[in-house]
Amino acid sequence: MRSKSITFRLTLFFSTASTAVLLVVGTLIGTLVEAHFEEQDLTGLNAKLELVRYTLTKARAPADLAAVPQSLANALVGHHDLSVAVVGSDRKLLFKSSGAIFPTPLLEARLSEDSSRPAKPVVWERDGHAYRGIAAAAVTGIAGQPPLTVVVAINIDHHQMFMEAFRKSLWLAITASIALTALLGWIAARRGLAPVRELARLTHGISASRLGERLPPESVPTELVDLAIAFNGMLARLEDSFRRLSDFSSDLAHELRTPISNLMTQTQVAISKARSADQYREVLYSNLEEYERLARMIADMLFLAKADNGLMVPSSEMADLAAEARELFGFYEAFAEEHGVGLVLAGAGVVPGDRLMIRRALSNLLSNAIRHTPRDGSVKVLIDQRKSGETQLTVGNPGEGIEPEHLPRLFDRFYRVDRSRQKASSDGAGLGLAITKSIVDAHKGTIQALSSNGSTRFVITFPAAGAEL
Numbered sequence: 001m002r003s004k005s006i007t008f009r010l011t012l013f014f015s016t017a018s019t020a021v022l023l024v025v026g027t028l029i030g031t032l033v034e035a036h037f038e039e040q041d042l043t044g045l046n047a048k049l050e051l052v053r054y055t056l057t058k059a060r061a062p063a064d065l066a067a068v069p070q071s072l073a074n075a076l077v078g079h080h081d082l083s084v085a086v087v088g089s090d091r092k093l094l095f096k097s098s099g100a101i102f103p104t105p106l107l108e109a110r111l112s113e114d115s116s117r118p119a120k121p122v123v124w125e126r127d128g129h130a131y132r133g134i135a136a137a138a139v140t141g142i143a144g145q146p147p148l149t150v151v152v153a154i155n156i157d158h159h160q161m162f163m164e165a166f167r168k169s170l171w172l173a174i175t176a177s178i179a180l181t182a183l184l185g186w187i188a189a190r191r192g193l194a195p196v197r198e199l200a201r202l203t204h205g206i207s208a209s210r211l212g213e214r215l216p217p218e219s220v221p222t223e224l225v226d227l228a229i230a231f232n233g234m235l236a237r238l239e240d241s242f243r244r245l246s247d248f249s250s251d252l253a254h255e256l257r258t259p260i261s262n263l264m265t266q267t268q269v270a271i272s273k274a275r276s277a278d279q280y281r282e283v284l285y286s287n288l289e290e291y292e293r294l295a296r297m298i299a300d301m302l303f304l305a306k307a308d309n310g311l312m313v314p315s316s317e318m319a320d321l322a323a324e325a326r327e328l329f330g331f332y333e334a335f336a337e338e339h340g341v342g343l344v345l346a347g348a349g350v351v352p353g354d355r356l357m358i359r360r361a362l363s364n365l366l367s368n369a370i371r372h373t374p375r376d377g378s379v380k381v382l383i384d385q386r387k388s389g390e391t392q393l394t395v396g397n398p399g400e401g402i403e404p405e406h407l408p409r410l411f412d413r414f415y416r417v418d419r420s421r422q423k424a425s426s427d428g429a430g431l432g433l434a435i436t437k438s439i440v441d442a443h444k445g446t447i448q449a450l451s452s453n454g455s456t457r458f459v460i461t462f463p464a465a466g467a468e469l
């Protein structure tokens with residue numbers, strides 16, 4: 001399943017985060033404003049409560065109580081939104097401002113414990129109007145009279161209307177803000193990802209013929225620098241492989257052209273006039289040599305092609321490197337003697353792998369070494385079984401050595417150091433080291449070419465015996 005687009009994810013994240021924040025802020029603002037109104041109402045109610053209490057304390061005798069309603073009505077003139085009721089201890093209504101309707105529980109509130117402190121304010125609704133009221137005990141100036149209950153209420157319609165409108169606007173603003181942040185988040189995410197699209201555009205333009213192009217790491221955002229560098233690295237490797245591959249094809253054509261044109265010339269010369277049977281035989285022998293060279297080259301190339309495709313699977317027997325070297329010394333004895341070169345073996349080691357393939361790799365190194373050793377020099381094969389389990393096989397010889405610039409390309413197919421000498425019949429096709437390397441690779445080993453101070457060494461490192469092939 002394809003993972004969700006980054007723009008979508010970022011937008012979702014932005015809007016979820018802003019929704020959460022705005023909801024919290026919105027609820028907080030609503031609650032604070034409401035609390036402010038409640039406090040304002042209570043301040044007003046408490047002031048009126050004090051006024052009623054004061055009026056009541058001034059009643060010194062039961063007769064004075066009769067005058068209380070009148071003096072309260074006078075005191076409340078002009079306060080249309082305020083309602084007051086005074087209830088006696090016998091639940092008889094002593095005073096009630098006109099038109100006021102109180103909920104019964106409030107009227108019957110008996111504040112026995114702390115008579116001076118008003119009870120919790122109560123909000124109620126009657127006939128489409130909302131009220132907030134408090135009830136408290138009040139003592140009169142008459143000795144022995146139980147406290148009365150005073151209820152003060154205020155019409156809070158305008159507060160409620162304001163709160164309703166305020167809440168509506170607040171939530172509307174919050175909804176709009178959420179939509180806006182989602183939109184802005186989307187725009188920001190798209191703009192933020194523009195460099196990625198630019199990278200994709202640049203990448204589209206890269207083809208086999210334009211592998212030399214690179215993404216400019218200095219012009220991409222910091223987060224993408226690693227990607228650009230990795231991508232450039234990949235391009236460099238591809239370019240290198242591609243170059244080697246195309247070099248290989250042109251080399252291949254060249255390599256085949258020389259022997260075939262030799263064959264053609266010899267044959268043309270041979271048939272240009274009548275010749276003796278011996279002369280024909282000589283031409284055929286010479287042709288046979290060319291055919292053998294071609295056949296060897298084709299077999300080598302087939303080997304490399306198979307190795308490239310992972311078809312060269314080494315059998316997992318044990319190869320005794322010293323025994324293989326000794327056998328090869330026997331094989332190369334005549335060749336070495338012809339060049340006046342000695343062969344020396346030191347050390348011993350057994351590695352898991354394919355005996356025939358390892359012999360072939362060693363044989364290629366030996367034939368090269370003998371050919372490049374000056375007369376009276378000697379080729380040394382050194383086998384070193386390391387404590388770490390690795391085994392090193394070194395083939396070294398004195399000689400002119402190899403210039404450092406050739407070392408990295410030595411294992412390339414058809415690569416020869418001295419190209420001018422490539423047509424000399426004693427020289428090979430330049431496939432020997434490539435084959436050696438592919439054999440070492442198949443054994444999960446490494447090969448290194450070192451050349452300095454007139455001596456050249458090829459070092460093969462085989463992995464520890466436990467390592468999987």
Ligand SMILES: Nc1ncnc2c1ncn2[C@@H]1O[C@H](COP(=O)(O)OP(=O)(O)OP(=O)(O)O)[C@@H](O)[C@H]1O
Binds near residue numbers: 372397433
């Ligand atoms: N021991 C060595 N000393 C100096 N140069 C070497 C040595 N071994 C290899 N070379 C150089 O490396 C080149 C490549 O070697 P490689 O074995 O791949 O090809 P070749 O020997 O020319 O041909 P082939 O092995 O296919 O017959 C050689 O042409 C040679 O110039």
Ligand SMILES: [Mg+2]
Binds near residue numbers: 367428431
């Ligand atoms: Mg060779």
